Amino acid sequence: MALTQGTDGPHRIGQPPETTTHKVVKSLWIGIWLFYLSAPVTDLVNGGHSTGARLLGGLGLLAFTCWYLVLVFRTVRMMPVPRVLVSLAVLAAQATVLSLTLGREWLVLFVYVSISSGAALPGEVSRWTVPGATALLTAVALAVPGGTEYLAGLLIPALMGGFAMVGVRAMIRTTMELRQARATVAELAANEERLRMARDLHDLLGHSLSLITLKSELAGRMLPEHPERAAQQVADIERVSRQALVDVREAVSGYRRPTLPGELAGARTALAAAGVAADLPAGPEDTALPEETESALAWSLREAVTNVVRHSGARRCTVTLATRQTLAGPVVELTVTDDGTGGGPAVPGNGLTGLTERLEAVGGTLSAGPAGKSGFRLVARVPLGSGS
Secondary structure, eight states, rough: EEEEETTTTTETTOOOSSSSHHHHHHHHHHHHGGGGHHHHHHHHHOOOOHHHHHHHHHHHHHHHHHHHHHHHHHHTOOOHHHHHHHOOOOOHHHHHHHHHOGGGGGGGGGHHHHHHHHHHHHHHHHHHHHHHHHHHHHHHHHHHTTTTHHHOOOOOOHHHHHHHHHHHHHHHHHHHHHHHHHHHHHHHHHHHHHHHHHHHHHHHHHHHHHHHHHHHHHHHTTTTOOHHHHHHHHHHHHHHHHHHHHHHHHHHTOOOOOOOOHHHHHHHHHHHHHOOOOOSSSOOOOOTTHHHHHHHHHHHHHHHHHIIIIIOOOOOEEEEEEEEEETTEEEEEEEEEEESOOOOOOOOOOHHHHHHHHHHHTEEEEEEETTTTTTTEEEEEETTTTOO
């Protein structure tokens, strides 16, 4: 997913600006395209118009630009189609009046009308408004002296720019819907996991606790007259309780997930015990990593450090954990490098195969191989939003 990086974190396409930085970044991206208004501005300065015409033309251009920016800046939000159509009509009227009164240099305003209609209207409507804006451009160009000379250079930008914005709007809407669907699926999965855990614990403990209760009542009734039989019931209660404890531990172990702080602490201890100098980070840069992301990276760290301790013969091990920006979006990257003798090609044993499967399950990747002339490097990358 494409995104723009601000100081407050990445701002994804299709996501409304949440901070002042996001708004400034989006404004800059939109404002870049105002460079093409240089032709009307140049005409105002050097076109030989009267002072009154320059003043009115400048005010008209300012009003057109502000109207255009407001319309395009709100494309991510749901705006009623009739309101957008009225806004586009006002924008087209401004472009028509300015072109007819000030000259052919102002015909470029119709390109902005076409682009804004493609950006602000649904596809089923903009497929008519974009050609409509282009047709209006043609009609005005034929009415403006010398306008036909500019027409050929403006028709393609008006059509292509408008329909390109139709595609961009469709992509934004699809991205928003996918993000909402992902959040819904994650919530449903969490609810299903809680229900499964509740069912498992009920199935495990329901029978055992009922049996313990029954035998406790029997032992209480037998105690005065039959202490030997009561002792047997107490022994049965102990046996059932121990078995229930074992069952619960086995069930709960399936729900436990390793954490990065815990694995970093364990790695530091293991490397020190093996006589390996460790260079480890204090913890993840982002303390709010998704659960699946943190779990996959924690398993990767555990497996990598285990290999360093058992097989590498290394004297030093370096672990880095950082968030990096890629073309596909932000990723969390874990790198474990040692200076041991394991500089040969990586053999996909059970450990690396299991890690690859864990990382692929959350959209991540694993690479392992020689680090220079000697040593070994393992790199695990997981998309930052994979667990969300």
